[in-house]
Amino acid sequence: MIERDTAAWKMAELSSRSGVPVATIKFYQRENLLPPGERTGPNQALYGDAHLDRIRLIRALIEVGGLSVAAARQVVEAIDSERPLQETFEIAQHSVSEPIDPETVTTDALTHVDTLMTGWHVSADNPGRLAAARVFDTFTGIGQVDAAGWFRRYAAAALLAAEADIDELDARVERAAKAEIVVVGTVLGDTLFSGLRRAAQEHVSSLRYAAPPESEL
């Protein structure tokens, strides 16, 4: 939530403090990503810490999370709204997920994914359920078999990550802070996990396949 009573900087200072060009800040305002400053004259407004924080959040969503401007606006609006957190979660999930037509995934794939999630409370149109089913269709479509329980083990890893996500949410007190971490965690979590997985792949494969050091030969 943008607090208006701490505004103290002109646009040029907001730009230098954030490292974001004035033109980009004005673009964010036109796109309703960033609210106007506190107007102090016909051509001047003042900005404060809340604007600086919001600019950093927008950049995180767009540049690190890869969101479109439209998707970033949706999630920023969800943070500022007074919607229940569950709805904010749904908006964040849909904003960062490629829409998938349920008709394009096979019943077989959905059955397989639902089996992985036995006991989970997941709605039929959860974007992640459809995305996982599409991966299953793709995997089997290229002749791969799930030889080592890959899908089941990913479901176990995903449950650990989701529990960490919700614990981060629980660790915040105010509604606005909870809503922001829902969005940040949803958007940045994919990038964080894929990065750590690549590092872990190098670790695990080097343990198993690296040539032994010469002293052991």
Place this chain on the structure above:
Amino acid sequence: MIERDTAAWKMAELSSRSGVPVATIKFYQRENLLPPGERTGPNQALYGDAHLDRIRLIRALIEVGGLSVAAARQVVEAIDSERPLQETFEIAQHSVSEPIDPETVTTDALTHVDTLMTGWHVSADNPGRLAAARVFDTFTGIGQVDAAGWFRRYAAAALLAAEADIDELDARVERAAKAEIVVVGTVLGDTLFSGLRRAAQEHVSSLRYAAPPESEL
């Protein structure tokens, strides 16, 4: 690896069997994603199961994995090469990772990420290490604190997934099959995990926050 001795179909049949338009197949050939068929005349060539499998793999990489044509060509070449699997892994990792200039992440972030990966064998230029450090910079830059050990818990989940990845690799016998699952797992794994995480988020948050059913009121 494309086997030439099973070629039996004309281009039109390859198109109808794969569901991919002839123009797209010819585009794949021009882009060196798909090798030529077995030439049987000045204007005719024959194709077989290996071509069909390769077309499905290319589509999986580009359409589900979101790879560019250039990135897909790199990983397809890595599958067909006789490179050591470790190198194939590195190529797959770099192909699906946004390049990050090490100069753009802070020492603080790298130190934090390296602490998460204490005991892991990870090279300094692993693309995932840099990506995770960038998420750390972004997270702290928007004023977030890691209240519930989010990064550490994601590292634990990533290690589980990486072990599942390498077990899938171990479950294959031939070099070409191992190389293909390296690529497929690297590319599809991100999509699979993010899908399952969204479903798990709904499950965990509904357990904690959903209104109790009326019968329990």
